[in-house]
Amino acid sequence: MRRKLAAGNWKMNGLAAQLAEIDALVAACPAPGCDVLICPPATLLAPMAARAAGSAVAVGGQDCHRNASGAHTGEVSAEMLADAGATAVILGHSERRADHDESDAAVAAKTEAAWRAGLLAIVCVGETEAERDAGQALNVVSRQLAGSLPEGCTAANLVVAYEPVWAIGTGRTPSNDDIAEMHVHMRKELTARFGEEAAGMRLLYGGSVKPGNAAEIFGLSDVDGGLVGGASLKAADFAGIVDAAG
């Protein structure tokens, strides 16, 4: 039985004042029925981890460099994330693939870096609207999985997040049938490559998840929780999503 995961991605949002939301989330989720993770901007990682210490809320990064240290101005390594209290890191988000030209190979290298630092890697995949309209959604995701996942993926070190690019921040979501079809497809692809281990891997859906649609989406075949953007910024909203996953 896979334990569901409710993961929040704050993206480039959050100043110190918003740490109060973590106190509220910790208070609202004393014994959640799923794993709970918030990925704040790097500047808030250490103070957020300190506030969440001893609670059911874990914290994670939103990206990491492939190297552990060195002359890479402006970058943050997986080791630094772990040192700041992170236990997980989001990798290959479509915003990074688009804004920073991250290739599948770059995401695979970052995944190995995350493991080197002992972090859970949450690897994102998902098609654009043009690709879905062209009937290519399953193929695109297959290609991204093949290129972005290194050898050695296990249920303990990998989570895959399916985030259709056109559903992110738009209020639009695929149909339930389309979400289930993609998740079943991903499980099949992962099983072909990683064998029995794939049965335990968590597959998240992301893109306009809200308290009002979370329970329905999390109930679909092979959906093991969500990766949530906008609705993770307010503890009251995210607590509703945690409840839906639990």
Ligand SMILES: O=C(CO)COP(=O)(O)O
């Ligand atoms: O990109 C996302 C999470 O990584 C989804 O964002 P929204 O939940 O704001 O659509």
